[in-house]
Amino acid sequence: MKRLIFSLLFCGWAGLLSAQMIINDQSIRYQQERMVFKQWDKNKFTPKPGFLYTNPLYWLTWAWHTDYKNHDLRPLSATGPQTQRLALVLAMQNTDNAYALHADTLGKVALGESMNYSGLLSDADPLWLLYYRHQFDPLLSQQDNTLLDGLTAKERSYLTSSGLLTWYQEESHALAERLNAARATTVDRGSRLIAYHRMLDDFRKLEATWETKKQRAKLFLSLSDSAKGLKSPAGSISLPPGKTDQQIADEILLKSKL
Known part of the structure; x- marks a missing residue:
């Protein structure tokens, strides 16, 4: 029974070790770094071609993707899709702010005009x-x-x-x-x-x-x-004696x- 338990633990440990070894593969790590946060470095594409391009692993990996490393495919690159999406979101936000400012201006003008007219x-x-x-x-x-x-x-x-x-x-x-x-x-x-x-x-x-x-x-x-x-x-009007018309009018x- 103890041997069976030990065997199972050993197999599990070996599986985890092999999985860890796969995750820590240098080529995969370089690819993850390129695609996520680091610079698109052409010198970190592995496996290398070797002497006179005689490395069989290089041909097995890059034979059908010879131009892959010449194009920056990072989502956050200068022309990457994520960068474009963020730029589009920023542009739309600026447009929304401009519309909101315009609407507020119209509202204030309308309020002022209503106060002038009402x-x-x-x-x-x-x-x-x-x-x-x-x-x-x-x-x-x-x-x-x-x-x-x-x-x-x-x-x-x-x-x-x-x-x-x-x-x-x-x-x-x-x-x-x-x-x-x-x-x-x-x-x-x-x-x-x-x-x-x-x-x-x-x-x-x-x-x-x-x-x-x-x-x-x-x-x-x-x-x-x-x-x-x-x-x-x-x-009848009594005229005083000795007075002229001018004197009477005066x-x-x-x-x-x-």
Whole structure:
């Protein structure tokens, strides 16, 4: 029994030894080194041809592959398939990065354009916050019941009965609607600012016209009161003795300024 076990162990050891000897074959090791990590060295192709190419092992190995050692077949050589694959992967990665950068750029541009065009963000426009909001504040916060504040009862009655108050209210409301539409409409920022500029000019003209009409109302009522004071109870104008028409006109104008 012991002899049988010893024989089996000896055979196994001999098999492993022979296998190790095959794995450590110099030609195989050189081929493995060439194909994996080392340089394609023509001087390490074994077996050698020998003296005058008389080595039979050389002919048995390389007779049908005489040009084999002249071509670098390493996968990681300069032109090897693995090198080409890695170069292709790197090129594809660079292309993907370029596409990603382009897509990010387009996304940022689209976001910026949407911010410029969207009416929802018009209130956050720096120029609106710094300038136009304050200029249009009297129009946006206008109260119709305070338009005649500071005027006398006669002036209020005259502006109301003559339709000037209604005219100003309609014009100011129309301008406020135009302003709100420009703020809410989806349009590019440049066009929106141009619309602000034009409406601000219209608003200033409207305010100047309204102030002029109020001043003229005061002048008209003053002239009307002066003319009534010059009339007699019978309806005729009493001309003071010794006064010319020029003096009478000067007196009327003097009273209208008071």
